[in-house]
Amino acid sequence: MDVKTLYRNLETNVLRRDTISKKLKKSCGKSLKDEDIVKILDQVKLLRTSRKSLARILSKLREYESFEGFEEPLTTIIEYMYAVGVHVEKEILLSVAELLGKHQSTKSYADEILNIDIVEIEKLSEDLRTTYTVIRARLKT
Structure with missing residues (x-):
């Protein structure tokens, strides 16, 4: 897979995650x-799938030696996800867990969000930071 394709996949993934997050936030208000x-x-399942896909894209990006003119767009998207995206997702999922935790019938789902999703978000945040650092380091060489 070339850098251009990975960039498009990254961009599509981020836009999709933002859309899902907005819908989830709206759903929690009811x-x-x-x-x-x-x-x-x-x-929540869609966000999980998207999160795993994003982690795969980031992993592939870290393997590249050259980013063929996509350095700035890649770092911009990664900076956005690191600074805003993962924090918004975490905040929304914590709200979802709190909402689901109020009802005995959905408490197990709340626990799953707290024990799986929040941990995955922390890992994704680290992956974003690492990928950003790798791209920036390769720009300097």
Whole structure:
């Protein structure tokens, strides 16, 4: 896979994650009904899938020696995700966990978010920082 394709995949992933996060935040503002719970859990699953995809893209980017003119766009997106994206996602998921934790029937989902998703977000944050550092270091050489 070339850098241009990885860049497009990264950009698409970030836009998709932002859209899912906005929908999830909106869903949390409502009172919980059974259909709302299903919708919220589906959105959490979409974020998980997207997070794993983003981690794969970042891993592939770290393997490249040259970024063929995509250094600035790549670092801009990665900076955004590191500074804003992961924090927004974490905040939203903590709200979701709190909301689900209030109901005995959904408490296990809240625990899953706290024990799996929040840990994955911390790992993603580290991956973003590492990838940013790698790209910047290769720019200097």
